[in-house]
Amino acid sequence: MFCFQCEQTAGCAGCTSAAGVCGKKAPTARLQDELTGALVGLARTVRASESGAAAVRPATDDLVMEGLFATVTNVDFDDEELRRLIGRVHAERARIAEAAGTEAAPDYELDELWNAQEDVRSLKSLVLFGLRGMAAYAYHAMALGYRDEAVSAFLHEGLASLADAEAGADVLLPLAMKVGEVNLACMELLDRANTETFGTPEPTQVARTVEPGPFIVVSGHDLHDLKLLLDQTAGRGVNVYTHGEMLPAHAYPELKRYPHLKGNLGTAWQNQRKEFADLPAPVLFTTNCLMPPAKSYADRVFTTGPVAYPGAAHIGMNEGGGKDFGPVIERALELGGFSEPHAVAADEGSEFTTGFGHGTVLGVADTVVDAVKQGAISHFFLVGGCDGARAGRNYFRDFVQQTPEDSVVLTLACGKFRFNDLDLGTIGGLPRLMDMGQCNDAYGAIKVAVALAETFGCGVNDLPLTLVLSWYEQKAVCILLTLLHLGIKGIYLGPTLPAFVSPAVLDVLVREFDVHPVSTPEQDLAAILG
Structure with a gap:
C-alpha cells in the first residue's frame, strides 16, 4: 500500500507496509485508490457529456460526495462496501455516457499520481485530499437537504484535473487555492443547513457523568443522524450521550430540547478504545473517527452513513430516506447501562461548556470591540x-x-x-476560552474574524489574531486551503507538517503565506507577541 494523507502516517513519510497506522489494511487501501480512480473516470465522463446529460445531478453528485467521504481517514474499513461503491460509480458512469451518447472515460490509476514528479504529486495530493474533506462537509449539508450546484460541479472539476498528465505547478497551485475558495462556500452552506435546521448554537454546559440506565453513545459529526436517533429513543427509557466531535450538538436549541440527550462521554477520537472498553452500551459511529474496534466492545459497534467496518452492524437508509435505529436501541435496552452514576474517566464528573458559535460571539461584538479598545483584550488565539x-x-x-x-x-x-477542561477565567464577563463547535463549524471562526476586521476597519491579518492549528485528516486540509485562499497569513501548523507537502511547495507556503511549523509554546508565543 501507499498512503500519506493523514498526520500520523508512518515515519512522517507514508504507510507502505501491510497496514497503515490507522489500522487500514493494504487491500483496503488499494480498493480506496480504485474507488478514487473510478470517481475520476466518472468526473471526466460527466464533464465530457455535460451538454447532453441534464439528469446528471443530484444523484451523481451525492454519489461523488459519498465516494470521496468513504476514502477519508478512519471512515470505511470494509472491503465489500468499497467494492459496492466502486460498482455503483461504474454503473453511474455508464448511465451518463449512454444518456449523452459519449464514451465513458476510463478509471484513473492512482499509481500515476503516487509516482509523479515530487512537486506535481504534492500539489495533486493537496487537491485530492482537499476535495475529500470538502466532500465530507457537502455530505453533511446534503443529509439536511442543502446543496450548492457550484460546489458539486467543482468536485467533478477537481477530480477530472487529477488525470491531466501535463498539468504543472502553474495549473495545480491555483487549483489548490480554488479548492479553498469553493470550500468556503461549502462550509457556509453547512453552517446555514445546521442553523436553519437546528437553531443558532447557544452557550451550554454539558454534563460528563453518565446516569443510571440504558444509553447509547453517538460519535462522529452528523447532526441529522443524532436527531433521528433522538426521535426514535424518545419515550423508550434510553438516554443518549455524545462523544468526541458530537459534543457541540448540545448547544443547538432543536437538539437540546430532548431531555434524554444527557451529556458527553469521553474525549477525542483516539481515546475511544480506552473509553469504550467497559461500557454497558452500544456505540453508533456516524462519520469519520472510527478506530478498528477492540474485542472488548466490537459487538457493540454500529455504523451508519459512509462509515463501515467488517462485522459491525450497519444502519442503512431505507426506501423512504429514513433510518431505523431499532437494532441500536434494542441493544441498549439489552445491555442495561450502569446501575449508578458513572464517570468514564478519572477526571470526569465536571462539565464541558460549548456553544460559542459565530452567532453568540458576534452577538456580543460590541463588548469584545470595547474590550480591545480599552486594552482589556490584547490578543485573540x-x-x-x-x-x-x-x-x-x-x-x-x-x-x-x-x-x-x-x-x-x-x-x-x-x-x-487537549485543553477544554481548563478554567482560564473571564474578561469583561466573557470566558477566555470559547468552544465554537466541530471542525464542521470552521466557517464560524472565519466569519468572526472577518466581522472584527470590518469593525476595526482593517484586514484580517492586521487584527491581534493568531491561528494555531493542529491537523490530522483531510477536512483539516481543505480548511487550511480556505484560510490560504482568504490570504490569512502567519498560521502556526503542527504537530508535524503534512508528508505530502514537498520542500518546494512548503517553500511557497512559507514565502507567500508565512506558514510556520510549530516549535515550542514558549518560542512561538514570544514570536507572536513580539
Whole structure:
C-alpha cells in the first residue's frame, strides 16, 4: 500500500507496509485508490457529456460526495462496501455516457499520481485530499437537504484535473487555492443547513457523568443522524450521550430540547478504545473517527452513513430516506447501562461548556470591540483542529495554558479536548476560552474574524489574531486551503507538517503565506507577541 494523507502516517513519510497506522489494511487501501480512480473516470465522463446529460445531478453528485467521504481517514474499513461503491460509480458512469451518447472515460490509476514528479504529486495530493474533506462537509449539508450546484460541479472539476498528465505547478497551485475558495462556500452552506435546521448554537454546559440506565453513545459529526436517533429513543427509557466531535450538538436549541440527550462521554477520537472498553452500551459511529474496534466492545459497534467496518452492524437508509435505529436501541435496552452514576474517566464528573458559535460571539461584538479598545483584550488565539495520538500534541495544551491572561482563546474541532477542561477565567464577563463547535463549524471562526476586521476597519491579518492549528485528516486540509485562499497569513501548523507537502511547495507556503511549523509554546508565543 501507499498512503500519506493523514498526520500520523508512518515515519512522517507514508504507510507502505501491510497496514497503515490507522489500522487500514493494504487491500483496503488499494480498493480506496480504485474507488478514487473510478470517481475520476466518472468526473471526466460527466464533464465530457455535460451538454447532453441534464439528469446528471443530484444523484451523481451525492454519489461523488459519498465516494470521496468513504476514502477519508478512519471512515470505511470494509472491503465489500468499497467494492459496492466502486460498482455503483461504474454503473453511474455508464448511465451518463449512454444518456449523452459519449464514451465513458476510463478509471484513473492512482499509481500515476503516487509516482509523479515530487512537486506535481504534492500539489495533486493537496487537491485530492482537499476535495475529500470538502466532500465530507457537502455530505453533511446534503443529509439536511442543502446543496450548492457550484460546489458539486467543482468536485467533478477537481477530480477530472487529477488525470491531466501535463498539468504543472502553474495549473495545480491555483487549483489548490480554488479548492479553498469553493470550500468556503461549502462550509457556509453547512453552517446555514445546521442553523436553519437546528437553531443558532447557544452557550451550554454539558454534563460528563453518565446516569443510571440504558444509553447509547453517538460519535462522529452528523447532526441529522443524532436527531433521528433522538426521535426514535424518545419515550423508550434510553438516554443518549455524545462523544468526541458530537459534543457541540448540545448547544443547538432543536437538539437540546430532548431531555434524554444527557451529556458527553469521553474525549477525542483516539481515546475511544480506552473509553469504550467497559461500557454497558452500544456505540453508533456516524462519520469519520472510527478506530478498528477492540474485542472488548466490537459487538457493540454500529455504523451508519459512509462509515463501515467488517462485522459491525450497519444502519442503512431505507426506501423512504429514513433510518431505523431499532437494532441500536434494542441493544441498549439489552445491555442495561450502569446501575449508578458513572464517570468514564478519572477526571470526569465536571462539565464541558460549548456553544460559542459565530452567532453568540458576534452577538456580543460590541463588548469584545470595547474590550480591545480599552486594552482589556490584547490578543485573540484560535487554537483548534484535529486531535491525534502522535507525540507532540501536548504542545496545544501547554500553549493555551501560557497564553496571556488578557487574551481570548477560541477553539473548535476535537483538538480542544487537549485543553477544554481548563478554567482560564473571564474578561469583561466573557470566558477566555470559547468552544465554537466541530471542525464542521470552521466557517464560524472565519466569519468572526472577518466581522472584527470590518469593525476595526482593517484586514484580517492586521487584527491581534493568531491561528494555531493542529491537523490530522483531510477536512483539516481543505480548511487550511480556505484560510490560504482568504490570504490569512502567519498560521502556526503542527504537530508535524503534512508528508505530502514537498520542500518546494512548503517553500511557497512559507514565502507567500508565512506558514510556520510549530516549535515550542514558549518560542512561538514570544514570536507572536513580539
